[in-house]
Amino acid sequence: MxxxxxxxxxxxxxxxxxxxxxxxxxFEGRIETLLRPDATxxxxxxxxxxxxxxxxxxxVLLLGWLGRRPDAPGPExxxxxxWTRTVMCTTIGFALxxxxxVGQGASSLDPVVVTNAFAQVxxxxxxxxxxxWALVGAAVEAALAPRFGRASTxxxxxxxxxxxxxxxxxxxTPFNTWSMVALLSVVxxxxxxxxxxxxxxxxxxxxxxxxGTFGVTQALAATGGLATLEAIQVPLVGxxxxxxxxxxxxxxxxxxxx
Numbered sequence: 398m399x400x401x402x403x404x405x406x407x408x409x410x411x412x413x414x415x416x417x418x419x420x421x422x423x424f425e426g427r428i429e430t431l432l433r434p435d436a437t438x439x440x441x442x443x444x445x446x447x448x449x450x451x452x453x454x455x456x457v458l459l460l461g462w463l464g465r466r467p468d469a470p471g472p473e474x475x476x477x478x479x480w481t482r483t484v485m486c487t488t489i490g491f492a493l494x495x496x497x498x499v500g501q502g503a504s505s506l507d508p509v510v511v512t513n514a515f516a517q518v519x520x521x522x523x524x525x526x527x528x529x530w531a532l533v534g535a536a537v538e539a540a541l542a543p544r545f546g547r548a549s550t551x552x553x554x555x556x557x558x559x560x561x562x563x564x565x566x567x568x569x570t571p572f573n574t575w576s577m578v579a580l581l582s583v584v585x586x587x588x589x590x591x592x593x594x595x596x597x598x599x600x601x602x603x604x605x606x607x608x609g610t611f612g613v614t615q616a617l618a619a620t621g622g623l624a625t626l627e628a629i630q631v632p633l634v635g636x637x638x639x640x641x642x643x644x645x646x647x648x649x650x651x652x653x654x655x
Contacts, residue, residue, distance in 0.1 A: 404540065406468055406536045407536045407540050410537075413528060413532060414528050414529070414560060417452045417564075418567045420447040420452075421564065422567035430569065444520050448520045448521050451524075452523075452525070453527055453643055456524075456527045456531070458650070460651050463536075464651060468539065468540075469536070470536060470538065475531045476526075477531070477651040477652055478596055482595075483597050489600060490595070490600035491604075493591075494603055494604040494607030497604075497607055497608065498607045498608075504614040504623065505614050509626070510614065510626045513630045513634070514626055515606060515610045515637070516630070516637035517630075518610060519636070522602050523640055525605065526588070526602045527647075529560055529564070530593075530598075534556070537552065537553040538553035541553065554590065554592075558583075558589050560585075561582065562581045562584075565577060565578050565581050584608055598648075599641075614626075
Protein backbone atom coordinates (compact mmCIF):
# COMPACT_ATOMS: atom_id res chain seq x y z
CA MET A 398 0.00 0.00 0.00
CA UNK A 399 1.13 3.56 -0.60
CA UNK A 400 1.83 5.51 2.58
CA UNK A 401 0.64 8.98 3.50
CA UNK A 402 4.17 10.27 2.81
CA UNK A 403 4.20 8.62 -0.64
CA UNK A 404 0.90 10.28 -1.51
CA UNK A 405 2.15 13.68 -0.35
CA UNK A 406 5.16 13.43 -2.68
CA UNK A 407 2.87 12.59 -5.60
CA UNK A 408 0.55 15.45 -4.61
CA UNK A 409 3.41 17.95 -4.61
CA UNK A 410 4.59 16.69 -8.00
CA UNK A 411 1.08 17.00 -9.44
CA UNK A 412 0.75 20.48 -7.93
CA UNK A 413 3.90 21.57 -9.80
CA UNK A 414 2.52 20.03 -12.99
CA UNK A 415 -0.76 21.92 -12.52
CA UNK A 416 1.04 25.22 -11.85
CA UNK A 417 3.29 24.80 -14.90
CA UNK A 418 0.30 23.89 -17.09
CA UNK A 419 -1.63 26.92 -15.81
CA UNK A 420 1.37 29.12 -16.59
CA UNK A 421 1.49 27.66 -20.10
CA UNK A 422 -2.17 28.54 -20.63
CA UNK A 423 -1.81 32.04 -19.21
CA PHE A 424 1.31 33.02 -21.16
CA GLU A 425 0.80 30.95 -24.32
CA GLY A 426 -2.62 29.37 -24.94
CA ARG A 427 -4.73 32.24 -23.59
CA ILE A 428 -3.10 34.85 -25.83
CA GLU A 429 -2.02 32.46 -28.63
CA THR A 430 1.63 33.46 -28.30
CA LEU A 431 2.96 30.85 -30.70
CA LEU A 432 0.51 31.94 -33.41
CA ARG A 433 1.78 35.53 -33.41
CA PRO A 434 5.17 35.84 -35.14
CA ASP A 435 5.57 39.41 -33.88
CA ALA A 436 4.97 38.50 -30.21
CA THR A 437 8.68 38.52 -29.33
CA UNK A 438 8.25 39.71 -25.75
CA UNK A 439 5.45 37.23 -25.04
CA UNK A 440 7.50 34.38 -26.49
CA UNK A 441 10.44 35.34 -24.30
CA UNK A 442 8.28 35.48 -21.17
CA UNK A 443 6.73 32.12 -22.02
CA UNK A 444 10.12 30.49 -22.62
CA UNK A 445 11.93 31.97 -19.63
CA UNK A 446 9.28 32.48 -16.95
CA UNK A 447 7.09 29.44 -17.55
CA UNK A 448 9.60 26.88 -18.77
CA UNK A 449 13.07 27.89 -17.57
CA UNK A 450 12.14 29.35 -14.17
CA UNK A 451 9.00 27.43 -13.25
CA UNK A 452 9.22 24.19 -15.20
CA UNK A 453 12.97 23.61 -14.87
CA UNK A 454 14.29 25.59 -11.88
CA UNK A 455 11.11 25.19 -9.84
CA UNK A 456 10.92 21.44 -10.42
CA VAL A 457 14.62 20.94 -9.75
CA LEU A 458 14.36 22.85 -6.47
CA LEU A 459 11.37 20.70 -5.51
CA LEU A 460 13.23 17.50 -6.40
CA GLY A 461 16.18 18.64 -4.30
CA TRP A 462 13.92 19.45 -1.36
CA LEU A 463 12.12 16.12 -1.66
CA GLY A 464 15.47 14.35 -1.91
CA ARG A 465 15.91 14.31 1.85
CA ARG A 466 12.67 12.38 2.32
CA PRO A 467 12.95 8.58 2.47
CA ASP A 468 9.72 8.11 0.50
CA ALA A 469 10.85 10.25 -2.47
CA PRO A 470 12.69 8.80 -5.48
CA GLY A 471 16.45 9.24 -5.34
CA PRO A 472 18.51 11.18 -7.91
CA GLU A 473 19.22 8.06 -9.98
CA UNK A 474 15.54 7.12 -10.21
CA UNK A 475 14.46 10.65 -11.13
CA UNK A 476 17.05 11.01 -13.89
CA UNK A 477 19.84 12.89 -12.12
CA UNK A 478 22.44 10.14 -11.83
CA UNK A 479 26.16 10.06 -12.54
CA TRP A 480 27.93 12.18 -15.14
CA THR A 481 29.07 8.99 -16.88
CA ARG A 482 25.47 7.92 -17.36
CA THR A 483 24.51 11.41 -18.53
CA VAL A 484 27.23 11.55 -21.18
CA MET A 485 26.39 8.06 -22.42
CA CYS A 486 22.63 8.61 -22.48
CA THR A 487 22.94 12.04 -24.09
CA THR A 488 25.05 10.55 -26.86
CA ILE A 489 22.51 7.77 -27.39
CA GLY A 490 19.63 10.25 -27.20
CA PHE A 491 21.24 12.46 -29.82
CA ALA A 492 21.91 9.54 -32.17
CA LEU A 493 18.42 8.04 -31.80
CA UNK A 494 16.76 11.46 -31.96
CA UNK A 495 18.62 12.44 -35.12
CA UNK A 496 17.83 9.08 -36.71
CA UNK A 497 14.15 9.54 -35.86
CA UNK A 498 14.18 13.08 -37.25
CA VAL A 499 15.71 11.95 -40.54
CA GLY A 500 13.72 8.72 -40.69
CA GLN A 501 10.37 10.53 -40.48
CA GLY A 502 11.22 12.47 -43.64
CA ALA A 503 12.79 15.66 -42.34
CA SER A 504 11.71 18.89 -44.01
CA SER A 505 15.29 20.16 -43.88
CA LEU A 506 18.72 18.63 -43.36
CA ASP A 507 20.49 21.99 -43.42
CA PRO A 508 22.67 21.95 -40.25
CA VAL A 509 21.93 25.62 -39.51
CA VAL A 510 18.17 25.18 -39.89
CA VAL A 511 18.18 22.07 -37.71
CA THR A 512 20.35 23.79 -35.09
CA ASN A 513 18.03 26.79 -34.88
CA ALA A 514 14.89 24.64 -34.75
CA PHE A 515 16.47 22.40 -32.10
CA ALA A 516 17.47 25.42 -30.03
CA GLN A 517 14.03 27.01 -30.41
CA VAL A 518 12.18 24.21 -28.63
CA UNK A 519 14.90 22.96 -26.26
CA UNK A 520 13.88 24.93 -23.17
CA UNK A 521 10.29 23.68 -23.51
CA UNK A 522 11.45 20.08 -24.05
CA UNK A 523 13.62 20.11 -20.95
CA UNK A 524 10.74 21.49 -18.87
CA UNK A 525 8.40 18.82 -20.26
CA UNK A 526 10.82 16.01 -19.42
CA UNK A 527 11.53 17.25 -15.90
CA UNK A 528 7.91 17.94 -14.95
CA UNK A 529 6.17 14.98 -16.60
CA TRP A 530 8.78 12.25 -16.13
CA ALA A 531 11.53 13.19 -13.65
CA LEU A 532 9.09 14.72 -11.17
CA VAL A 533 5.62 13.22 -11.63
CA GLY A 534 6.62 9.94 -13.27
CA ALA A 535 9.33 9.06 -10.77
CA ALA A 536 7.09 10.05 -7.83
CA VAL A 537 4.21 7.86 -9.05
CA GLU A 538 6.60 4.97 -9.66
CA ALA A 539 8.07 5.24 -6.15
CA ALA A 540 4.60 5.41 -4.58
CA LEU A 541 3.33 2.34 -6.42
CA ALA A 542 6.51 0.24 -6.21
CA PRO A 543 5.87 -1.30 -2.75
CA ARG A 544 2.57 -2.75 -3.93
CA PHE A 545 3.03 -3.33 -7.67
CA GLY A 546 6.79 -3.87 -8.04
CA ARG A 547 8.03 -3.55 -11.62
CA ALA A 548 4.51 -2.87 -12.89
CA SER A 549 4.78 0.51 -11.13
CA THR A 550 7.16 1.65 -13.88
CA UNK A 551 4.58 0.82 -16.56
CA UNK A 552 1.86 2.65 -14.61
CA UNK A 553 4.12 5.69 -14.17
CA UNK A 554 5.02 5.70 -17.88
CA UNK A 555 1.34 5.58 -18.87
CA UNK A 556 0.38 8.36 -16.45
CA UNK A 557 3.26 10.59 -17.55
CA UNK A 558 2.35 10.13 -21.21
CA UNK A 559 -1.29 11.04 -20.57
CA UNK A 560 -0.32 14.10 -18.53
CA UNK A 561 2.15 15.17 -21.22
CA UNK A 562 -0.58 14.96 -23.84
CA UNK A 563 -3.19 16.65 -21.64
CA UNK A 564 -0.95 19.62 -20.86
CA UNK A 565 -1.18 20.59 -24.52
CA UNK A 566 -4.80 21.63 -23.96
CA UNK A 567 -3.16 24.69 -22.37
CA UNK A 568 -1.47 25.56 -25.66
CA UNK A 569 -2.75 27.42 -28.69
CA THR A 570 -4.14 25.78 -31.83
CA PRO A 571 -3.49 23.16 -33.17
CA PHE A 572 -1.93 21.65 -30.04
CA ASN A 573 -5.08 22.04 -27.93
CA THR A 574 -7.23 19.74 -30.07
CA TRP A 575 -8.27 16.23 -29.01
CA SER A 576 -6.56 14.62 -32.00
CA MET A 577 -3.27 16.38 -31.30
CA VAL A 578 -3.43 15.59 -27.58
CA ALA A 579 -3.99 11.91 -28.42
CA LEU A 580 -1.05 11.94 -30.84
CA LEU A 581 1.22 13.66 -28.33
CA SER A 582 0.24 11.15 -25.65
CA VAL A 583 1.61 8.45 -27.95
CA VAL A 584 4.76 10.54 -28.38
CA UNK A 585 4.86 10.66 -24.59
CA UNK A 586 4.97 6.87 -24.46
CA UNK A 587 8.06 6.91 -26.68
CA UNK A 588 9.75 9.58 -24.58
CA UNK A 589 8.74 7.76 -21.41
CA UNK A 590 10.29 4.53 -22.65
CA UNK A 591 13.58 6.35 -23.20
CA UNK A 592 13.41 8.02 -19.78
CA UNK A 593 12.61 4.91 -17.74
CA UNK A 594 15.24 2.87 -19.59
CA UNK A 595 17.97 5.51 -19.44
CA UNK A 596 17.08 7.24 -16.16
CA UNK A 597 18.68 10.43 -17.42
CA UNK A 598 17.00 13.81 -17.87
CA UNK A 599 19.45 15.41 -20.32
CA UNK A 600 19.62 12.35 -22.56
CA UNK A 601 15.83 12.09 -22.61
CA UNK A 602 15.45 15.82 -23.30
CA UNK A 603 17.82 15.65 -26.28
CA UNK A 604 15.95 12.66 -27.71
CA UNK A 605 12.55 14.23 -27.02
CA UNK A 606 13.65 17.54 -28.51
CA UNK A 607 14.29 16.02 -31.91
CA UNK A 608 10.59 15.11 -32.02
CA GLY A 609 9.79 18.78 -31.43
CA THR A 610 12.39 19.84 -33.97
CA PHE A 611 10.66 17.72 -36.60
CA GLY A 612 7.34 19.43 -35.81
CA VAL A 613 8.84 22.92 -36.01
CA THR A 614 10.57 22.37 -39.35
CA GLN A 615 7.51 20.64 -40.79
CA ALA A 616 5.25 23.55 -39.78
CA LEU A 617 7.67 26.13 -41.18
CA ALA A 618 8.05 24.19 -44.43
CA ALA A 619 4.27 24.15 -44.84
CA THR A 620 4.12 27.95 -44.58
CA GLY A 621 7.33 28.66 -46.51
CA GLY A 622 9.06 29.90 -43.38
CA LEU A 623 12.18 27.71 -43.28
CA ALA A 624 14.19 30.59 -44.72
CA THR A 625 13.88 32.38 -41.36
CA LEU A 626 16.17 29.73 -39.84
CA GLU A 627 18.85 29.69 -42.52
CA ALA A 628 21.16 31.93 -40.48
CA ILE A 629 22.21 31.20 -36.90
CA GLN A 630 19.73 32.80 -34.50
CA VAL A 631 21.87 33.93 -31.56
CA PRO A 632 18.95 34.44 -29.10
CA LEU A 633 17.68 30.89 -29.77
CA VAL A 634 21.09 29.28 -29.39
CA GLY A 635 21.80 31.42 -26.34
CA UNK A 636 18.57 30.32 -24.67
CA UNK A 637 19.37 26.66 -25.38
CA UNK A 638 22.88 27.01 -23.92
CA UNK A 639 21.50 28.78 -20.85
CA UNK A 640 18.98 25.98 -20.42
CA UNK A 641 21.77 23.41 -20.60
CA UNK A 642 23.83 25.28 -18.01
CA UNK A 643 20.86 25.54 -15.65
CA UNK A 644 20.12 21.83 -16.08
CA UNK A 645 23.74 20.88 -15.34
CA UNK A 646 23.54 22.94 -12.15
CA UNK A 647 20.31 21.09 -11.41
CA UNK A 648 22.14 17.76 -11.50
CA UNK A 649 24.53 19.04 -8.86
CA UNK A 650 21.67 20.37 -6.69
CA UNK A 651 19.51 17.24 -6.78
CA UNK A 652 22.44 14.87 -6.09
CA UNK A 653 23.81 17.10 -3.32
CA UNK A 654 20.49 17.16 -1.46
CA UNK A 655 20.23 13.37 -1.15
